[in-house]
Amino acid sequence: MNRIFEWACGALAATALFCIMALTFFDVGGRKFASASIPGSLEVTELLMVVVIFAALPLVSIRREHVVFDSLDHVLSPPLRRVQAALVNLVCGALLMALAWLMWRTAGEFAQSGETTAQLKLLKAPFIYGMSVLCGLSGLVHLLRFVLRRPDVPVQPQGDRP
């Protein structure tokens, strides 16, 4: 279950990112060398950016890659740290759920007004609904961890931090 979820989010984000790359390449190449750009490539990139960011958000939560200040970890006793981790998961989960609700509301407004992108006339609302759902799923990751009391082992943040 967990694996399928991670794979699905990863596949979504990876595909969108690859498309942004290819789109920019052909758009810029076309404009500089053939004086023909891809119509609407800017707005498609914008929509794809939303997919990249929000599809990868649950993965950041799953892998505990959010930046934390962990200098006090060695001061606290392990039981205290477990309580702390549970509370932090509750806070993060609640915040992401609240954000999901907020974006759902925003999406509703967009759906009602039927706002589209300027050139290709693509509806924006579905993407904002997607933002909301993926925020909610990220919140769920934290809430599940809170409920299951999964020990939140402090891991060294990996990956490409600046």
Place this chain on the structure above:
Amino acid sequence: MTEALLGFGAIFLLAFLRVPLAFAMGIVGVVGMGLTRSWPAAFYSTSQVVYETGFAYTLSVIPLFILMGNFVARAGLAHELFRAAYVFIGHLRGGLAHATIAACAGFGAICGSSIATAATMSKVAYPSMKKLGYSESLSTGVMAAGGTLGIMIPPSTIMVIYGIVTETNIGKLFAAGVVPGLLTALAMMAAVVVVTSRDPEHAPPGEKSTWSERWVAVRGIWGVLLLVMVVLGGIYGGVFTATEGAGIGASGAFLFALARRALTWKSLFQILVESARTTAMLFTLLIAATVFANFVNFTSMPGDLKEWITHLGLSPPMIVAAMMVIYVLLGTVMEELSMVLLTIPLFFPIVVSLGFDPVWFGVLIVMVIQIGLISPPVGMNLFVLNTLLPDVRLGTIFKGVWPFVVVQVLMLMVLVAFPILSLWLPSFMD
């Protein structure tokens, strides 16, 4: 003023309780705005920030440059860069350390991340240094410090984020980083000379290479050179914007990795997902910092602070110097990007109102981050090396990195004193 101070206090409290910094900033920003203005206004402006940061074409520059660095790392080009540096300077005393710094500078021209640069070098340069009997402290110190060149030498994730937050031209920021980056590399090499002359047996020289070996090594890096020239040259020359350059760079790096048969479906997927994760992590910080900045800007704090500082009657350079001292001290204990994102709403308006160039201030910010990344006790580069090289103790890394911290602090002073070093190259871009 009081509201904003309470806000900062609350963020630090939450951060100390181990709430991720992005969440701490977000919570305080929304609650602060809800209490000082109104809740509907707080919700509206938050959803607006999320929406605008998500749907932003120019921000695609972030994942694209991250992707470019990850493809190039995957293609194994770091080995060739290190080899090319080694054949020229490896026979000097401390030659491998010098070569590591040079390779970091070269890698920094494709990769915009300090941690990725240090991590890559730990796989490429460390085995060679260990084989030749370099001391653990020198070799890890040099990799940690060299890695920070990744964010000064363009492209640079930090410069992109600074440029977005402060609406400063990213192309100019990139150009501004070139001279300081190269000078820092030279200063680090000078530090290696000092360290090795005091303790020569810890850094034995390598073998001298023949010119034909050198030629072969240089031919191995033509691809990197081409990519750097096209991307950075294109941005500098105004052929394309930073975002377009990032797209070309990422595509070029992808084709390069493909041509070298370094990619499988699995590794391609991994690289894309890893880049997307880093992007999501950075955007969470960016969104939260904007929400918090909106709250701070609504309070009287930025204005009060500006007034207070003018009241002090310090000369403008003194004020900037004082900011740098605050940053270097904060950087020893704080995560650097969050430190900058938190303080920019306060410091940046002051710097601009004093008549300083935002591009120059951006370079100074990168330099303080470089220092923060390698200054104990909380330096991310040191932790990353500690994780990747488990047999080296953290204390040993701390010991080895000190000379480089000193060098970077000196470099910061030089950059504060001589803005021309940062502003000369961008001055041709108007």
